[in-house]
Amino acid sequence: MPAISRVDASRLARWWRNIDRVTLSCVGILIAFGYILMLAASPAVAVRIGASREMFILKQVVFLAFSGMTVLAVSTLSTKGVKRLGLIGGVIALAATALTLVHGVEIKGARRWIALPLMSVQPSEFLKPCFAVVTAWLLAERRRHRLFGRVPFPGLPIALGCFAVILLLLKSQPDIGMLSVVTMVFMTQLFVDGLPLLFVGLGVGAMVGAFGAAFVAFPHVRSRVERFLHPNIGDHYQIDTALRAFGNGGLLGRGPGEGRVKDLLPDAHADFVFAVAGEEYGLLICLGIIAVFLVIVLRTLLKLMREDDPFIITACTGLVAGFGLQAFINMGSTLHLIPTKGMTLPLISYGGSSAISVALTLGMVLALTRHRVTASSISQRFEEEEFLDGQRWNDQHWRARQDLA
Template identity: 55%
Template sequence: MSLVRVDHSTVGRWWASLDRWTLAALLALVGIGYVMMLSASPAVAERIGASSRHMFLTRQVVYSMIAVIVMVGVSMLPVKWVLRAAMLGALGALALTAATLVIGTEIKGARRWISFPGGSLQPTEFLKPCLAVAVAWLLAEGKREGRFPGLLIAIALIGGVSWLMKQQPDIGMLAVIVAVFLAQVFVSGINLMWVVAGAGAVVGMAVLAFTLHGHVRSRIQRFLNPESGDNFQIRMSLEAFGNGGMFGRGPGEGRVKDVLPDAHADFVFPVAAEEFGLITCLLILGLFAFIVLRGLWRLMDERDVFVSLAATGLLVQFGLQAFINMGSSLHLIPTKGMTLPFVSYGGSSVVALALGMGFLLALTRRRPARGEEANPFTAGLRAPFPT
């Protein structure tokens, strides 16, 4: 099948309108994740007494294949189906998140997972991208229909999600969702009073989390004063960056993976630094920066409010998660258990990230002017785009 611009097949039209550079960068991250599992996961599997040294690697290969299929498949959806899929996904993930409080599996004092034969599911991972798209529609409809209280409904929705995450608790995930919401509200254009109120609410939530949750307080105190508690993981992480130097010690030659509990997951970045060096770390950082900046650049001429808000939310979410993981590893921010997108080991995380990036690729596809309506439930919700 010829994939040129005169090809009018579904795949041909998809390929011609797709942001292929972003797709290539995302696939590069998936490839880097595979290499890092080859390097980091056998040592972790041995340390925990797994049945096979390659248990995590085998699972990650399966998760990555599913993720690529999901990302490519979702990127083919028209905008109206992106919204419909996100709405259904948000409702389902919200129900499952509530279910974790009753039937969830408790791990390290938190109920964030639902176990089933052969694995587990973290619903909040899927809630993140779906909620970003759903909130974008509420804000866009509020702009389009002056009497529709889109902002107030969005605030109530975020408030309900915040309560559920506090009960789990998952303060880090809550911080990401709130930050994405505030970014979308800012981009939508609001009165200065709302900006001040939002900033005050964030400060109040931070103080409340510090006061009520001992693990949050402990992490902040250890960040501000490393001598106040156990900072073993951070010390080993920083040591790995020092050992790696510019070009690294070589594949398989790192030592930090032998002692760090989450060397294949939350602390995979130090493993990359020790074995492949600063150059590789800058390459990984550059890929994340490229995806976010290119996505924002493609939105510069976007005239549809919903598409702009939804894509902005997905990009902020993706970039913020990468920053939190790398910043924690470098002791730039308090530690937070959050995966490095597509590089760290994870099932729910990898597939949910693929879903979000599939949404992004679908929303940023170039489309010819079609004069469609603005309501995504009845039309494509895409304003005419200059060719």
């Protein structure tokens, strides 16, 4: 982008000066990786299912282009605009998630998608960022406002009620993986907001108990856990193939287009795209992808250490926690570090709902972490300038006295 004058007061200029350009660049790198790996992985998958070689590529080009525009558009919003977007988007996503139970498309025993003319939409993907923003808003209002001048605003009970509704909907689909991510994001926000450690421990215990209940109640959860713990139980074809792909790739990879895992795995373009990267581009590129995710998460958390707005702190913590957790689950299951879970690698795996949801998440993070000029910062700047002017005058006065002596 060409240099912008410091005196340029246009909205674009102010956005460019105040945006976190390092995080924005990392988002661009992830989108670029998404294009490259889709070119590598999707043609073989499309041919195997009898479709055109370019089907997945053309769709993902549109998805990623729209995702990039979404990041840029959402990053221009004010704090109030992010709150409104989170509330409106959350209501729509919640209603659409409920609609999947009635008119959803059933795939592999789960109703998570709504069929549209050109694509299928997974509404629960949009619950993650919107619920994180709404939860942060409710928790912040609890500290700022009182009802009738005495009673604190019931932000925490309302947030717990919203979470209970989401829990029931995701359990009914069922989508235990998405429910786990939303639960951990919610617990992280409560911890950052100052929830006593006793209740944090009770929450962790409840999560462990819920996982045990899911292990007993849902056969697909039990199957995945047992296959992870016992190598001799069940089918390990996908994991074994993915691990062989990493071994074949070595340090520098076999080269673009030379991988074989995309010809063998049915989800090579989606859940196992990280294995395609490992085989064709090697360990170094995989470490580079991990580093990009780490930069986005850690840089956001470090910026929050200088923030004093409780809404921004809680919202951004929830947003980057969900983003980082999704990336970890995908890469961890591909590397057989955790039980397999059908979750996409943000902005890299194929999927329109996932890509746009992640773009919404990162756009909100960029919008909330933009540098904002406040009265205190202006006052501090004037004080610093006055101090420097006084220091210069003292130096000049001392030199003049030395010359006279």
